[in-house]
Amino acid sequence: MAMSLLFAVSGIFIGAKSTKGKLENTNSVESLEEVLISGKWMNKSDGYRVSNESEDTKSRYKSFDFNKDKTFVLDSAKQRYNGHWNIIGNNIYLIFLKKKATHLFLNKDPNKNSNVYNIKEEYIQLSERVGHLEGDKMVLSDGFIYNHHSEVFSGLVNFYEFTAFANIELGNILMILIGLLFIFLAIKYDYEPLLLIPIGIGVLIGNIPMYQVADFNLKLGIYEPGSVLYILYQGVTQGWYPPLIFLGIGAMTDFSSLISNPRLMLLGAAAQIGIFITFLGALYLGFAQQEAGAIGIIGGADGPTAIFISSKLANGMNVLADGTIVKNLIGPIAIAAYSYMALVPVIQPPVIRLLTTKKERKIRMRPPRAVSRLEKIIFPILALLLTTFLAPTALPLLGMLFFGNLLKESGVTGRLAETARTSLIDIVTILLGVTVGASTQADIFLTKSSVLIFVLGALSFVIATAGGVIFGKVMNWLSPADNPINPMIGAAGVSAVPDSARVVQIEGLKADPNNHLLMHAMAPNVSGVIGSAIAAGILLSFLM
Numbered sequence: 001m002a003m004s005l006l007f008a009v010s011g012i013f014i015g016a017k018s019t020k021g022k023l024e025n026t027n028s029v030e031s032l033e034e035v036l037i038s039g040k041w042m043n044k045s046d047g048y049r050v051s052n053e054s055e056d057t058k059s060r061y062k063s064f065d066f067n068k069d070k071t072f073v074l075d076s077a078k079q080r081y082n083g084h085w086n087i088i089g090n091n092i093y094l095i096f097l098k099k100k101a102t103h104l105f106l107n108k109d110p111n112k113n114s115n116v117y118n119i120k121e122e123y124i125q126l127s128e129r130v131g132h133l134e135g136d137k138m139v140l141s142d143g144f145i146y147n148h149h150s151e152v153f154s155g156l157v158n159f160y161e162f163t164a165f166a167n168i169e170l171g172n173i174l175m176i177l178i179g180l181l182f183i184f185l186a187i188k189y190d191y192e193p194l195l196l197i198p199i200g201i202g203v204l205i206g207n208i209p210m211y212q213v214a215d216f217n218l219k220l221g222i223y224e225p226g227s228v229l230y231i232l233y234q235g236v237t238q239g240w241y242p243p244l245i246f247l248g249i250g251a252m253t254d255f256s257s258l259i260s261n262p263r264l265m266l267l268g269a270a271a272q273i274g275i276f277i278t279f280l281g282a283l284y285l286g287f288a289q290q291e292a293g294a295i296g297i298i299g300g301a302d303g304p305t306a307i308f309i310s311s312k313l314a315n316g317m318n319v320l321a322d323g324t325i326v327k328n329l330i331g332p333i334a335i336a337a338y339s340y341m342a343l344v345p346v347i348q349p350p351v352i353r354l355l356t357t358k359k360e361r362k363i364r365m366r367p368p369r370a371v372s373r374l375e376k377i378i379f380p381i382l383a384l385l386l387t388t389f390l391a392p393t394a395l396p397l398l399g400m401l402f403f404g405n406l407l408k409e410s411g412v413t414g415r416l417a418e419t420a421r422t423s424l425i426d427i428v429t430i431l432l433g434v435t436v437g438a439s440t441q442a443d444i445f446l447t448k449s450s451v452l453i454f455v456l457g458a459l460s461f462v463i464a465t466a467g468g469v470i471f472g473k474v475m476n477w478l479s480p481a482d483n484p485i486n487p488m489i490g491a492a493g494v495s496a497v498p499d500s501a502r503v504v505q506i507e508g509l510k511a512d513p514n515n516h517l518l519m520h521a522m523a524p525n526v527s528g529v530i531g532s533a534i535a536a537g538i539l540l541s542f543l544m
Contacts, residue, residue, distance in 0.1 A: 029087050032133065036066045036085070036092065040154040041138050041146035048077045049214040052105050056443065060213060061161060063154060064138070064146060078216040081126060092138070096126035104215050107225065108317050108325065117217070117225050167209035171442030179203030179437065185342065192342035192499075195303070198430050199338060202437020205229070222438045233435045236330060239311040241432040242304035243400040248425025249304075249497065249529065250380070250404025251417045257523040259375050260368040263475070264489070264520070268527025270471035271493025272535045274299025274464025278456050279539070285452055290314060290326050293539040295453055298337045299460030300532030301344070301494035306337035307436065308397060309536045313543055331439035332450040336457035338436075344499040345506075347458075351465045352491050352507050356473070361511035363476065363486040365520050373411070380405040387534055393544070394537025401529065461494070468493035468524065492521040495528035 041064040048060040060077040066085060067073075072094065074081040083096040101124050104117035131140040136148040149157075160166050182200030186193035206229075210220055222229040235241040258265060279296030287295060294314035297306045307330065316328025340347065352361075380402035387402075388395045407417040439445075472490030479485050488507055492500040501521035508517040 032087050032090070032092070035133065035148075036087075037068055039148055039150045040065050042149055042154060042157065043144050043146045045144065050212045050443075052103060052214050054443075058167075058213070061157060077213045081124075083126075090132055092131045092133070094129045094131065094140075096128070098123050098125045100124075102215060104217060106223070162211050164209045167211060169209065169442065171446045172207045172209050175203055175207040175440055175442045175445065178440075179207070182437075191345075192338070194429060195338050195433055196342055198433025199335065199437040202434040203440050204437075205434065206438030206441050221441070222435065223441065223444070229435065229438055232431055233439060235428075235431060236307055236334075236435050236439070237311050237315055239308050239396065241428050242308035242311075243396040244428045245304040245425060245432065246397045246533075247400040247404040248420050248428070250401040250406075251408045251421035252425075253401075253405055253408075253497070253526055253529075254522070255379050255405065255526055256371040256376065257368050257519050258526055259371045259379055261520075261523055264485075264523035265527040265530075266475065267468050267472055267490045267524035268493045268495075268529075268531045270490065271464045271468035271524070271528055272300060272531045273467035274460040274462075274494070275532070275535045275539075277463050278460035281456055281459065282452075285456070287449075287452075288320055288324075288326055290318060290320070290543050291329055293543045294329055294333055295456055296460065296539065297532065297536055298333060298340065298453070298457040299464045299494075300528070300535060301337070301341050301461055301464065301496040301500070302529065302532040303334060303337045303341055304432075305397060305495070305532050305536050307334050307432070309540060310334070312540060327449060328444070329449065329453065331436065331441075331445050332453045333457075334436040335440060335445075336454050339454075340457055340461045341496045341499070344494075344496045345503055347461055348465050348491050348500060348503045349507060351462055352469060352488050352503070355466060355469045356487050358511060360473070360476070360487050361507060362515060363484050364512070364515050365486055365489075365517070366483050368519055368523075373409070376409040377406070380409065383530070387530060391534045391537025391541065393540040394533045397533040397536070398530065401533070464494045465491045465500075486515075486517055486520065489517055489521040489524055492525040493528045493531070495525070495532045497525050497529055498522065500528075501525040 042061055043063070044059055044061050046059045047057050050056045050058060062074065062076040065073045065075070070084055070086060072083055072085050074083070074096075079101065081096055081099050083094055085095075086093045101122055103120040103122070105120060107116070107118050129140050129142055131138050133139075138146040138148070140146070179200045179202075182196045182203065185191040186196035186200065206222055210218060212221075217224050217226065219225075219227040220229075221227060222233050224230055275296045276299075277296075278299045279292050282292035282295040283289065290313040294306075294310035294312075297309045300306070310330045310333045314326050314329035314333065316325065316330075318326045320326060384399060384402040387398045391398075404417070404420050407413045407420060468490030469487050470490070471493075472485055472487035475490075476485040476487055486508065488504050492504050494500050501518055504521040505516065505518040508515045
């Protein structure tokens with residue numbers, strides 16, 4: 001390895017030394033030709049567009065490679081133009097051949113699952129150019145100056161241009177730090193590690209900077225059609241992963257507490273106020289209706305639902321009435337939803353304590369009644385029909401949720417239920433977490449919209465928690481004295497299952513070490529899952 005490096009470095013200096021002597025004597029046509037075909041002539045210019053969908057530009061290398069047979073190749077940011085050269089006197093004449101150029105445009109049709117670009121072709125005829133040598137420089141009539149370098153040096157430059165070191169920007173560094181923070185919180189404080197570690201790694205993967213230029217596809221990045229990450233990301237943009245997550249959730253969920261006390265479903269519905277308040281707030285801040293609807297669902301504290309609705313409404317593909325295209329907000333919305341889900345033990349306790357008295361936190365609820373097996377079997381079937389008749393657009397989520405629950409409760413599909421709540425949901429969680437994380441590419445993620453989404457997400461989560469607690473206080477006031485409701489369980493109406501229910505249990509034990517509220521809190525908690533999916537369906541019905 002050391003010897004190879006030594007030969008490479010020595011090759012650079014030897015090449016430079018051997019051409020220097022030739023460049024000093026360019027009086028004859030023969031010597032000009034000899035100099036011209038030795039090594040490469042390179043120039044680094046600004047203004048190369050990153051993609052056909054962006055106005056962002058970067059500086060890139062272009063180089064001339066002259067051949068003995070009087071042909072040349074101009075490599076201009078990986079677009080190659082061929083031509084013929086000739087020397088008359090001290091001038092170098094360059095005549096370009098017509099080139100068929102292929103322009104790559106991202107497929108914006110949401111109804112097409114395409115792994116390739118939309119292609120537009122045209123023929124380009126570059127004008128003739130005249131140049132002359134000035135020492136080790138070639139000055140062309142178009143104003144560009146090309147420096148002479150050895151083959152070894154130009155190869156090393158080409159290699160360096162493809163490294164992340166050559167393409168790194170401040171935004172990439174910031175996002176990498178955020179990804180490391182997610183991993184740190186997951187490992188150090190056990191904040192939703194099954195979610196934050198895949199997302200954190202995805203953020204690192206998505207922000208390894210790579211060579212980007214219009215009409216050139218490395219098939220590496222998550223936004224480059226044909227790449228593995230792009231194909232896996234279709235599960236997010238096309239809404240495949242969330243229903244599979246809901247299938248696993250259904251196979252893990254016990255609806256007994258809700259079946260035994262159906263009135264607690266109202267608390268799950270009350271907590272969804274955060275969704276609609278956030279929707280109105282997003283409209284006020286200037287987001288389009290479809291974008292606001294996708295942002296609002298963060299208030300339900302349900303990551304899969306947030307991804308599902310944003311893939312339908314704010315996917316960067318839908319066209320608004322005025323002809324503009326909605327923003328692609330899937331990454332910011334998903335990261336915000338999962339971040340606040342992970343921070344449930346931090347956000348909810350202060351809100352609960354602020355809105356309840358110590359006396360209310362000590363309220364003991366009547367133990368839930370035993371639920372029969374028949375009731376558990378009937379519930380998912382009946383709930384599927386009722387909820388999907390109310391909001392058919394939520395069918396992919398609710399249908400899979402209750403299907404998974406029936407697999408669990410039927411007693412005859414144990415293997416399917418076990419697969420759904422273990423292997424399947426684990427695989428989908430990995431794919432979803434990594435691809436959502438990778439979608440946070442700095443140039444797409446670090447925008448004013450992302451900051452506003454995170455602010456709105458925090459407010460919506462607080463409002464949803466407060467809405468559930470306040471409605472719990474109202475229900476307790478209306479309940480008979482022998483069947484009270486502890487208002488704290490209303491905080492579990494957000495669908496962060498089972499973390500928000502655990503928070504209620506912990507707060508209850510702090511107020512009274514013998515007051516166990518977990519089973520009571522699970523009722524509004526699981527109804528919150530149903531409620532957020534119904535809310536998503538309602539928003540889709542109005543906004544699609």
